[in-house]
Amino acid sequence: MDLLDFSDCKLYFEDELPAAAERLISQAAEDYGDPAAELALLRAHLLAPEHLTVLVSLYRYYFYQHRLDDVLVVADHAKRISARHLGIPNDWRLIDESQLGSAAATSFGLLRFYLLALKAESVILLRLGRIAESRDRLSKLAALDSRDHLGAAKLLEVVDEFQSENPAPAEEPSLTLVAA
Template identity: 75%
Template sequence: MDLLDFSDCKLYFEDALPAEAERLIAQAASEYGEPAAELSLLRAHMHAPENLSVLVGIYRYYFYQHRLEDALIVAERAMQLSGRHLGLPTDWNQLDETRLGSAAANSFGLLRFYLLALKAASVVLLRLGRIAASRARLIKLASLDSRDQLGAAKLLEVVDEFQQQTDEPELTLAVA
């Protein structure tokens, strides 16, 4: 399965967004860096609680504001919503090639979104210094993406190399 082929699939941001939610997201963009931006995003979420574009906006806001615990919650929520639409198990540990194949047949674009949300959660976990939890997710992603099109195996390689260079059991990685 080519995880980089977008030629024949619908992407998450193509889903219709209620006009008020769209207005609030635009308002949040104009308020970026101000506390009011968060309120606008959360209000947009109230208008479209299952819209992935809104969740991506909230995730990005929290991530770039270094509110990593909040970003992790949003990434996991995005996985929950997309996983439910794809018929995936609620526990990402149970993912396998068969389940991915069924999900891809349902919506390839949404499956790719789900996998990238899993990777986003692992990046946040790295930033939080929760290396074991991050590695587990990256190992799962790498096992499902044999051509490493999502970059999980390469990221795992960097994490493992960094861990070998330090004697400290707790470390914090700054990932851009």
């Protein structure tokens, strides 16, 4: 399966968005940098809690605000919604190639979205210093994407190279002073 060929599939942003949610997302863009922007996005989320356009908007907002823990929550929510629609397990570790093929037949565009959300999680985990969790996701993606169209194998290679050049320091004993 060619994960780069999505010319003949529906993409997440083509799903109809309630007009009020669309206005709130536009308002958030205008108010960016102001706390009102987040409020507008959260209100849009209340109106369309499972719409991927809303979740991508929240993801981007939190990402650019450097709120990486919030980014992970949104990415996980988007993955769970996608998994449910695709008929694949919520736990990405349980997905195999046959399930991937079935999901592609259901919605190739949504499957690609799901896989990219998993990759996005791995990148955020890297930024948070949670290397092992990131590696697990990247390894799974690399196994599912034998042609590395999503770039997970290449990213995994970079992570491994960096780790070999910069091994984690051994814990050194520390001295703690206590006032008597």
